[in-house]
Amino acid sequence: MTDVIGVRRPRIDAPDKVTGATRYAADGYVHGLLHARLVLSTEAHALIRDIGRDAALAVPGVVAVLGAGDLPMRTTGTDRTAEPLAREEVVFAGQPVAIVVAETEAAAEDGAEAVFVAYEPLEAVVDVEGAMKPGAPFARLVEETEEGGDLESIHAGVDRGQEDAEQEQLSGNVLDHVHRRSGEVAAAFEASDAVVSGTFRTPWVYQAYIEPQVATAWLEPGGTLVVSTSTQGSFVTRSELARAFGLPLERIRVVAEPLGGAFGGKFALIEPLVAGAALALRRPVRLVLTRSEDFQATNPASAQVTHLRVGARKDGTLTGIEARMIVDRGSNAGWGVEGITSALVTGPYRWEAHDLRGYGVQTNRVTFGAYRAPGAPTAAFALESLLDELTQALDLDPLELRLKNAVVEGDIGISGNPYPTIGAVEVLERLRDHPLWQARGSLPENEGVGIAAGYWPGGNEPAAAVCRVNSDGSMTVVTSAVDMSGVDTGFAVIAAAAFGLSPDNVRVVSADTATGPYAGASGGSKVTYTVGKAVLRAAEAAREKLLAAASQELEIAPDDLEVVDGVVRAVGAPDRSITVEDIASKALRFGGRYEPIEGHGGSAQTSGAPSVAAHLSHVRVDRETGEVELVRHVIAQDVGRALNPALVEGQMRGGSAQGIGWALFEELAHDEHGHLLTGSFLEYAIPVAERVPEIETLIVEVPAPDGPFGAKGIGEAPVVAAAPAIANAVAAAVGVRVRELPMTAPRVWAALQTASTPDTPA
């Protein structure tokens, strides 16, 4: 049998994508389609006094100007599903206030420009730390009590910590306070040989997917609401729409179209806008955000302030960790990453005592949303920077300190539960002998190499899949998972290997919520681990049907048969065989004798499968300009089992590149009134190809016991520790530590100036 698992193969969607044949969500033809354009708030915090529509309605082609009261909402609440258009109060600049719907895109744009909104400005709350203080002005005056949806659980399985006994004085802007504690952290610091601390700041970061948010909604003649959209999750979008409009789930059909990038940013955001407009007007409505709208009105990663203190003994044993992590949720009242980030700040390390607090704070910035490993890069930046400072204080090797404290299976995590199989030691050991790490002491002036490690715990959600053999012997795999990062290509390999076919004979179909087996959203690094497991079982179920039929055809017991490259044959007597095609064609016909060769499989994973990734980064700093040039970057990651190394390496490179963005380029900055200052690619820098160096990928395989063929989710881990590796490299190169991301040239220069002034040590 030819090897299937672990073989490099192109993505099955690659030919369509590179030839431009893929039809994305904005490309489909819909008869009678209307085009929507949003009117976005120009104020970060204000009451809406009036929406002047007359001029817009006078534009030829404009069909309607809809405000919040015109959408058939059946829920209250202030999350983006319940309040797709601001009701009386706007809480961020860029919040949708009205939708103009027109016969053409141009008319919609002309109409949106002609809508005049009268605001009564309120004080904008933009300083997240100030917003926490008792007596601070509120970021939202009009209270709504209904809770939002359950979007947090999509991303990571972390507990919420225990309730706080002592009551801290906090303003009503603090929507959530998570506290986890074990051991006596003060005593642990007391017994340490070095204790270092620092405050680390990270900005709002935009996912910068290539395809902006887009959705189209229409009503079928029978009344079913159909939403065709660029989303990571069809079922979660359906649930959100049902909640918004009070519709039964089976009256909504969500079709997830080929995804043009998402990175966490596409979990039901603009769908309520188009669905609401389509329900109100009873005509198909499409909304394609412009890039500028996408910058202003979507859901980027939170800004965060992390106060962190860590200690170690002189042999390098980590002792205590104390964190106070403030997460700017912007307008998101539903969830924040304060729970995830304050759990992940311990890194893949053992600690003797911990005291970790996370705060979710509302401000008048944009709505917080998920972005690849939400809450993890910010936590790793703080921790991994301080670990290097500990090694300096104790004169230890940065890699050896990490290795000495790296968790192994069975170590008790901060949740109180033992770690499952985890490859932290293996990943660090892989880097120990790397030539770049070995050469770190003999680099030219102003160059340095940094190391950092991070992990992502993964997530779980039950899923189902169907494997169907066609009469020509090919197989169709049906799931409702959105093909993000190449998961469909992985499914093909899993099904092929489990059934006994070549992956070239397997097609993977993404079904919609009306036709497909259940799958959660593509996020949390859980799709291969959970849906892939369902595919494995579906293929095994189909194989049983195949063997039952083959057994009758060959008159050999099923246990004595094997399936190799599309042929069922007797074990030890390969001449006695029948092809899968023969059996399938005997089954799938009038008067056929066998059940269709079709299997249904499900999974409900409960075990965790964390992935650890460690980075080496080599930088050159221009001391005069502060510019940081990446010379080379290396990532080693425990991926469980690489079903397709080419795709795994793609994830490792992509995650590293986005980590480079966190480190050096990306920042959604607002002025003191809450207006976005970096709302286009002219101001918001991303790691374009010419600024990303060669990234060397080292795959480490520590099989996940419950994963399909040992595989696990690997999409998020590679972004986590890229930024601190670069920060540690900068420190190694020029001796200054930048505690704010991104490390732009002006910031690095300013840090160098401070460091060179004798009376103000860095």
Next chain:
Amino acid sequence: MIPAPVRYVRVSSLEEALDALGAEDAKALAGGQSLLSVMKLRISRPTLLVDIGRLELAGVEIGDGGLRIGPLTTWDELEHADALGTPAFAAFGECAAGIGDLQVRNRGTVGGSVAHADPASDLPAVLLAFGAQLAVRSPDGWRTVETADLFRGPFTTALSSQELITEVIVPVPPSGSGSAYVSVEHPASGFALAGAAALVRPDGSQSVALTGVGSTPFPLPADRDPAEALADAEIYGDRFAPAEYRRHLAEVVVRRALERAGQRAEEDRP
């Protein structure tokens, strides 16, 4: 990202172009590098676009009176022009190669950029350092404008709406000269946070001009030490690059440009 409604006319002669530009709120369109972007954002909303892209106004050659650059010369053509392949003119190719990406360099033009007068665009620094002039045509006739007199403020020039640049005239430096353009770019836009062009002549005289640091590109006075002159210049700051940092960058790029231009001048001497 749909521009406001606009009429469009493609002209086949200079006279036709000047005539069309007489209409109210008419704008000349060359490569569209800058104009189309601001139109899509509706920051600019001309009522008539006069496409001059088919006029025969491209090319770089050394002739009587100096180096002549046609205003419709693209960045890519400028970067690879044979006439600019000397140490004396090295700043031109260096400047052009750093603009935008290849697609932009295939479309964006010298004249369009100069007329657009972005305070951080690169080429004006080079033109100022070389003391270039513009030949300008209007319905009233011809005139010559010194680049030193051209830039009046951000996106504002001394040209009227019915004037077109027909030629950029650059004095040829004496043999044995060297030039360079050095900039530190904004990581997103690629525009200069500070850019400096320097020309060093065999007699040791230097001309330096800056872009990206003030409301317009500007030359440093020839009779003063560049560092001292820079200390008196008004330097602009913003959120990304505060004035203190920009002033420092200006010093760095001026020094680096002078060093590189000086090295090139050395190389060009027997």
